Amino acid sequence: MSESIYAGLTQLGQKTELPTSPEAAVLERVPNPHPDQNYLVRFTAPEFTSLCPMTGQPDFAHFVIDYVPDQWLVESKSLKLYLGSFRNHGAFHEACSVDIGKKLIDNLQPRWLRVGGYWYPRGGIPIDVFFQAGTLPEGVWVPDQGVPPYRGRG
Template identity: 40%
Template sequence: MSHQQESIGISAYEGRQDHIPSLKLPEIESFANVYEGKDYTIDFTIPEFTAVCPKTGLPDFGVIEISYIPKAKCIELKSLKEYILAYRNLGIFHENVVNHILEDLIQSVDPKYIKVKGDYNLRGGIKTIVTREYTSK
């Protein structure tokens, strides 16, 4: 990247994560919610989440928290585990992880409400927490 590009704010990573929204990872399976129509919350904590920093190539570690109110379907845990493991060698920014997980979960189970939070380990003296919520209409 040229000094001129840097001086006008163009990142060397511009466009390098554009494929993330369409990235296909293992399918998140579901099962029927036999208590459909009852509002209750399901919380998952994934304490050993790992992906790769696309800038340094080093591993990023964090905790992913998922909280949702199901409608007709619930998330099946074994498939969620396989889905999360697919991030292990993937070069992806923290913000993109949270957004991609949330959108894949919406696609899979169409929840009434869902929140995904990525709470990442300290890196270079900076703590990053990314949260996104969705409420169905």
């Protein structure tokens, strides 16, 4: 991290504790080295956890985050810590999924962003939550998110 463009990062290369809540998490960004090019960035978090706000029981999800950056990229360690901060956070599936998308939009101002939250069943019902913002630039290859619909034992 000798380059000055990375000098403001506070978590990468440092021992960093897991934030106690999404509100306490610091989502950091770095300059996009190719702001003149449309390309897709994908993050996959197959072990996301949060808490049911009513029962306090754990909820589990597989998240896929796709975005076409403009001027900024999300710094991946800070994203990992931000997603981990939901571990003790009570919120419904829809709130967690949309909050993640909105936080990324506020921080990065991407050209396009899509969040797929594939939640594992609780009470016998899986809930998948999809959030998208912006218009996908023409010519950007966006592969399928690769998460099959929940089938149970069927």
